[in-house]
Amino acid sequence: MTDDWITRAEAICMLCGGHCCNGAQPPISEECYRRLVAQGVPEAVFGQNGYRFVKTCDDGTCMLCKGGKCSIHAFKPETCIAGPFTFDVTRKTIRIFLKYETICPLVRLFKEFPEAYGQQYAAAVRSITRLVSDLREDELAAICQIEEPETEKVAEIPRIYQAQHDNRY
Numbered sequence: 001m002t003d004d005w006i007t008r009a010e011a012i013c014m015l016c017g018g019h020c021c022n023g024a025q026p027p028i029s030e031e032c033y034r035r036l037v038a039q040g041v042p043e044a045v046f047g048q049n050g051y052r053f054v055k056t057c058d059d060g061t062c063m064l065c066k067g068g069k070c071s072i073h074a075f076k077p078e079t080c081i082a083g084p085f086t087f088d089v090t091r092k093t094i095r096i097f098l099k100y101e102t103i104c105p106l107v108r109l110f111k112e113f114p115e116a117y118g119q120q121y122a123a124a125v126r127s128i129t130r131l132v133s134d135l136r137e138d139e140l141a142a143i144c145q146i147e148e149p150e151t152e153k154v155a156e157i158p159r160i161y162q163a164q165h166d167n168r169y
Contacts, residue, residue: 017068029134050142085124
């Protein structure tokens with residue numbers, strides 16, 4: 001990514017003020033949970049409703065968003081790293097979706113700069129596949145019940161399991 005792209009992206013994020021954090025309840029794997037708690041994130045920030053997630057404040061903003069910025073940006077959850085990409089899972093496939101610009105104004109910039117898009121897409125796939133392999137089937141089913149209508153499907157990738165995940169529950 002060029003310096004120009006980074007400068008423009010930072011300006012867009014600053015003006016947006018964390019719109020992507022509104023209504024967000026990012027899923028948290030057990031590994032991510034332990035990592036966040038070890039970094040000082042209070043256990044009271046997390047909720048459970050079929051899967052563990054970061055709670056929202058009364059106004060609908062992620063509890064970890066402070067002043068329009070992520071307070072844990074350096075070690076944020078997998079789906080936050082993946083943004084503005086999101087996912088859905090079938091038995092054999094992970095479907096990757098790109099959020100609309102109404103959710104994330106960076107989408108326009110990603111579309112203008114294919115190299116930046118490619119880099120973020122690759123990071124999203126790594127992050128999402130790690131999360132999917134770390135969650136139980138019942139957790140994934142609960143997550144996949146969440147509607148995300150302002151997205152477009154951009155890819156389908158095979159769902160790959162690591163042997164250590166097959167027998168852990």
